[in-house]
Amino acid sequence: MAPTKLTHRHLLNFAAQKPVFFFDFDGTLVNIVPTPAEVRLRGIAKQVLEGLKGRFPLAIVSGRKLDDVRKLVGIKGAYYSGNHGVEIEGPRLSFVEPRSAKSSAFITSLGKELVGALRPFSPGVNSKIYSLSIHYRTIEPSLVPKLLREFNRLVKGPLDAGKIEVFHGKKVVEVKPPVDWNKGNAIGMITARAGKNRKPAFFGDDTTDEFGFRRVNALGGMSVFVGRRHRKTLAKYWIESPAELVGELAKFLFELG
Ligand SMILES: [Mg+2]
Structure with a gap:
């Protein structure tokens, strides 16, 4: 079924849950920028998150x-999960998915190898302890197929040996251990930890967020895809952009009083 356009009314109804x-x-709270290191959380987005945090677990x-996202958001008392759910920290919770932890040395050394071998293309290779991301938004589009071919050649060995998994997002390739653990697991764990009979509401924009939507739907929560309605999503709602989302959240908070 096609998702419904989200407004603050839906959020007000859901507040009872x-x-x-x-x-x-x-891509959800902030627009995607050419190099991820340049991103900033706008003042109003931060205020809205602070407002939510005053009323609900966030x-x-x-x-x-995880460290990176915590610094960028900078709200105390919130839960933070990094590496697509692998790391989680927050009130009375500190967790690293154990199989991912075991792979961290291998992932880190593979990251070093990729930085060296892909240098001619100068992509942003971000080594994140438990996973790697290779950003190619700033690369001349005609060079991207060549970069991806070279990347595929470099990871073929560990991929065939079942030591890693590769997935593609928005102008980014992610490399992680082949562990069946994703944002949905983190959402389940945090929801359970945040208190009895709570329901998750999850907002996301990219392929890995679909795991979150699936879990949230199974838990009877609210799933919201952020972006133009042009691709298949499991989310039940959609909203066009981070700015529009922040606007509806602000109205929601205002009406809650
Ligand atoms: Mg995203």
Whole structure:
């Protein structure tokens, strides 16, 4: 079924379900920028998150490294999850998915190898302890197929040996251990930890967020895709952009009083 356009009215109705609010970061709370290191959380977005945090448990679930996303958001007392759910920290919770932890040395050394071998293309290779991301938004489009071919050649060995998994996002390739653990698991864990009978509301924009939507739907929560309605999503709602999302959240908070 096609998702419904989200407004603050839907959020007001959902408030009765004792929500836990979960947000992806890049592309959800902030627009995607050419190099992820340049991103900033706008003043109003931060105020809205602070406002939510005053009333509900709040969690940020990102593909970035946990430390990185915590610094970017900077709200105390929130839950943070990095590496697509692998790392989680927050009130009475500190967790690293154990199989991912075991792979961290291998992932880190593979990251070093990729930085060296892909240098001619100068992509942003971000080594995140438990996973790697290779950003190619700033690369001349005609060079991207060549970069991806070279990348595929470099990871073929570990991929065939079942030591890694590769997945593609928005102008980014992610490398992670082949562990069946994703944002949905982190959402389940945090929801359970945040208190009895709470329901998750999750906002996300990219392929890895679909795991979150699936879990949230199974838990009877609210799933919201952020972006133009042009691709298949499991989310039940959609909203066009981070700016529009922040606007509806602000109205929601205002009406809650
Ligand atoms: Mg995103």
